[in-house]
Amino acid sequence: MFDALWGWPPPVLDPAGPYADKVTVLAWVLLALGVIVTAIVCAALWVAIKGPPRWKQRLGGESAVWIGGIAFPGVVLTALLFWGLTLTADLTDDITGNEQRIRVTGEMWWFRVQYLDEAGRVVMEDANEIHIPVGQPVVLELRSADVIHNFWVPHLSGKKDMVPGRTNLLRIQAGEAGQFGGVCAEYCGGPHALMGFVALAHEPADYARWQQARLQRLAGPNTTGGVGRQLFMESGCGACHRVAGTEANGLAGPDLTHVGTRATLGAGILPNHRGTLIGWIGDSQGIKPGNRMPSYDTLSAAELTAIAQWLEQQR
């Protein structure tokens, strides 16, 4: 998630798709207008202090107020408003049926991700990362389960609030394959600053293959087993986490069906490997203070390792 905010060029100024392009153009135009207006104000100030008396008189006159104070900003701001709204209108276009639909729900302090079919039924569950095809528009249906969050992938689009009780649409599209960091951009309490995700854009053929593999995995039984699975169930992890094909069907925490393929852990904040898995399960409160998963420091290192090994197989 940190690559959403840092880097060179700055991610906000480095659009990687058509919708982000528009937001960037809008930002540059606003900046340019700001600079022009500031220059005009400075010039007027100079005239008012040091200018020739005739100029001063004109500047102090009533017509200067009508023109410079009311007409000019009125016209410019109105034009800007219409232009800006037109430019970015298609970021929130309705669903036409030709796009990948993904529902993303902000939860304190992670992102629930659900891939939908054309009818809006949930096909696959995931968390903290969204996979999208390159060169095709994706419609995100943004929701919140608790407080207001905000969905933001600087490389791919502008910010959009996730409001409880509403579904906000946001279109994104990646122009190139790659991994793009995202963050929650609205303070939502506690470890808000550690609430992120990643967007992974795949070439269309790779995307189709990825989708197929996931569906295949969901169609068959979950054949992974061993001590890790047993410990996972006995420790009560399944009360909050779902792993498809097992008795774990909790909904309070991220879906772990594919956790072994995740790029990150803890909502975009840690790399994902056995070490960080163990570290997270054993001391998630030390890593992300205040998050809603307890630290399992009553499990031994061997037990934590066994659970991590089992989770690695959930692909």
Added chain:
Amino acid sequence: MRGQRQITITGIQPAARLLAGLCLLAVAACKPPEEPRYTPDKAIAAEGLQVIKQAGCAACHEIPGVTWPAGRLGPSLRGFDDIGLIAGALPNTAENLAAFLRNAPAVKPGSTMPPIPITPDEARAAAAYLYGIDDDV
């Protein structure tokens, strides 16, 4: 990222500075300052800090120079430059440390630190950083 405590004596009155200097001298006379075991190449150590941050070592360790996270599943690495045996078991050499960082259970059977996916070069850089920690106050 900053995180190390620093003591500066600039800006203090000259008399106080002299006094502080005398105290330091007195302390130094009793016990010569600890020589770091290795004086690692600064550039490699800086690389090592990046490796440590990217690998997420701090998910289990408090590490000077890493402000976040500071997981406490493993031992704190404060003062690691002055430690005796590595993980209380291995002779303290740079090669041993690098090998331990990549695959602890392989070099210290039964070690509870899991193997970390980093290359041998990255492990050597991370080891250089750990030896270069100088947080004696």
